[in-house]
Amino acid sequence: MKVWMTLWTILLALSGLSLTVLLFVIGSGCVSELKQMLHELKEHVDDAQPIGDDVRSRQESR
Amino acid sequence: MQQTNGTVTGRQIAAWVPPFQHIPEGNAMNPALFETNFTGLDWAIVAIYLSGSIAVGVIANRYVGNLSDYLVAGRTLRIRLALASMTGTELGLVTVMYSAELGFSQQFASLYLGLLELTALFAVGVTGFLVYRLRQSSVMTIPEYYASRYSDGVRVVGASVMVISGVLNMGLFLKAGSQFLTAISGLDDGLYLKWMMTGLLLLVLFYTVLGGMVSVVITDLIQFLVLGSAMVLVSGYIVYDVGWQGFSSIVTEQSAYIDPTNATNPSGQGSGIGWLVIVQMAIVIFSAALLWPPSASRILSVHSPQVAQRLYLLSSVSLLSRRALPILWGIGAYVFFTQSDGLNAAFDAAIDEGRISTISAMPLYLAKIIPAGLLGLITAGMVAAFMSTHDSYLLCWSSVITQDIVAPIFGSISQRGRITLTRISILAIGAVLLVWGLWYEVSSNLWQYMAVTGTVYLAGAFPVVAGGLYWKRASNVGAYAALIGGLLGLTAMDPVIKALNGAGIDLNAAHLSILTFAVSSILFVVGSWLCPNGNKSVEAANPGGDT
Numbered sequence: 001m002k003v004w005m006t007l008w009t010i011l012l013a014l015s016g017l018s019l020t021v022l023l024f025v026i027g028s029g030c031v032s033e034l035k036q037m038l039h040e041l042k043e044h045v046d047d048a049q050p051i052g053d054d055v056r057s058r059q060e061s062r
Numbered sequence: 063m064q065q066t067n068g069t070v071t072g073r074q075i076a077a078w079v080p081p082f083q084h085i086p087e088g089n090a091m092n093p094a095l096f097e098t099n100f101t102g103l104d105w106a107i108v109a110i111y112l113s114g115s116i117a118v119g120v121i122a123n124r125y126v127g128n129l130s131d132y133l134v135a136g137r138t139l140r141i142r143l144a145l146a147s148m149t150g151t152e153l154g155l156v157t158v159m160y161s162a163e164l165g166f167s168q169q170f171a172s173l174y175l176g177l178l179e180l181t182a183l184f185a186v187g188v189t190g191f192l193v194y195r196l197r198q199s200s201v202m203t204i205p206e207y208y209a210s211r212y213s214d215g216v217r218v219v220g221a222s223v224m225v226i227s228g229v230l231n232m233g234l235f236l237k238a239g240s241q242f243l244t245a246i247s248g249l250d251d252g253l254y255l256k257w258m259m260t261g262l263l264l265l266v267l268f269y270t271v272l273g274g275m276v277s278v279v280i281t282d283l284i285q286f287l288v289l290g291s292a293m294v295l296v297s298g299y300i301v302y303d304v305g306w307q308g309f310s311s312i313v314t315e316q317s318a319y320i321d322p323t324n325a326t327n328p329s330g331q332g333s334g335i336g337w338l339v340i341v342q343m344a345i346v347i348f349s350a351a352l353l354w355p356p357s358a359s360r361i362l363s364v365h366s367p368q369v370a371q372r373l374y375l376l377s378s379v380s381l382l383s384r385r386a387l388p389i390l391w392g393i394g395a396y397v398f399f400t401q402s403d404g405l406n407a408a409f410d411a412a413i414d415e416g417r418i419s420t421i422s423a424m425p426l427y428l429a430k431i432i433p434a435g436l437l438g439l440i441t442a443g444m445v446a447a448f449m450s451t452h453d454s455y456l457l458c459w460s461s462v463i464t465q466d467i468v469a470p471i472f473g474s475i476s477q478r479g480r481i482t483l484t485r486i487s488i489l490a491i492g493a494v495l496l497v498w499g500l501w502y503e504v505s506s507n508l509w510q511y512m513a514v515t516g517t518v519y520l521a522g523a524f525p526v527v528a529g530g531l532y533w534k535r536a537s538n539v540g541a542y543a544a545l546i547g548g549l550l551g552l553t554a555m556d557p558v559i560k561a562l563n564g565a566g567i568d569l570n571a572a573h574l575s576i577l578t579f580a581v582s583s584i585l586f587v588v589g590s591w592l593c594p595n596g597n598k599s600v601e602a603a604n605p606g607g608d609t
Contacts, residue, residue, distance in 0.1 A: 001313070001320055001321065003173075004170070004321050005170065005313065007177075008170045008173045008320075010171070010521060011173055011176055011177060011382070011386055012387075012390055014379070014382065014386075015176065015379075015382045015383040015385075015386035015387055016294065016297055016298075016383070016386075016387065018379040018380060018382060018383060019290055019293060019380065019383035019387065020294050022145070022149070022290070022379075022380045022383075023145060023287065023290045023291060023294065025591070026142050026146045026283075027287060028141050028289070029142045030143060030146060030283055030287075033142050033143045034143060034280070034283065037143060037279070038330055043432075060439045061230065062236055
């Protein structure tokens, strides 16, 4: 029982710590990534690919 | 906070009262069970969050130029956004609810699920098994891979099984959300709550239909930050509330469930686990980590195969929190109710009357110990989680209907037409969910329902995708057989199990789920060996080249 409880305690502590660290990591850099994504999407919109272009034909042309 | 270095006696336990417990004790019919700290401030926090979500949908629509933008955000996701989006999608209200329910009924032993998932994701992150090649293939959905590796027919069949499994899987999301809001807000009015959940569903439909994957990614990010922060705060609060003495008392004095390999649940609160269930869950969790479509859509949305692999390595730890912390809340609820005789009796009585189920234990507990304000934050986070999972799932299943069922059957459809069709599918699935959520009753725990419905798709998809990527001989016949074989998983649903047991056949969901995986894999191998594809090239679908 001690082995199981040690394992579960470590698991719980690890999950709490990892979520805290992840919040800091993502929170610190997400805004710039979001801006970059929206910028690239805006360029897609401005370039406006012709409607009716099938997905597979686009992939084949790659 | 109560802390002790010695063993807690039964007398001490009876006298021990959690520091933040301030509700009156009552008899079995005491309405104190539904008493809550939820106030107008909390409602205001939730309302502000929902308004923000509408704004995101409207804004995101400006960034959707073509189908790729709509379905996979133009493949522009970098690691932080992808990680937030993947965690946001997987950290749904339903996940929190079923994990907490397991924590309440199976206590510490239920943490084996977190351990299994951690191991599975870490192994994939280190090896890149399947995900690396899948991202290299440049497909947008799993059925699209079926088409490029096998045939359009396999794509349509695979997509149809996927949609059946997926819509069934999210069929109880609305009900779980409803039970959470009922318990946490103290609104003990079924009709009112049904309207509220309908409203939430309409809200999700609104911004998903409008903004596609762009709005999904943005709302996932916000949800991750809001719910993630709330989870850390609430978990800290619960640890402080219950204290070391509280947790240790259920182990030493109340026969809490510790060892998952033991098939009998000593707490008497729910079903046992045992090796059979562990094997079932290991298979389901491993295959779901790779191929559950909403997760797979993140693999296919990221910038490169390297990012896809890295995403798994990093998410192995982040996704551990989504299971382990809610389980901690469930254990806290178990401690709370077992230490409060009056409330425990009222809780049991409400379950016997069919007013609530064990799934309500965690929100009822939080409603009593978390102060106003923080309760609003966690509710906003949970509502966000509810919507975030819904939007991802709705977009995923509807895009499968459009791309992989309708388009292959009816031929070329313009991009604008596909977006419209996807939007119509989103609305249709939403209608199905409302009806299903209202009438289907689950007799097992919610997680078992999720695992069983997921099996219908995963049992066929795993051999077909893995075989397609790593085995030259994999053929169309084998793929058809495996995918259709996955439908055997429907037999593991509650009504069928009851009928089988009634007919004297002593099988349970674990037996039938494992059987389904085995049958699908065998059918795939045998079908491929007996009926190979001939000389059809696999290079187009196997960019690694080294089969």
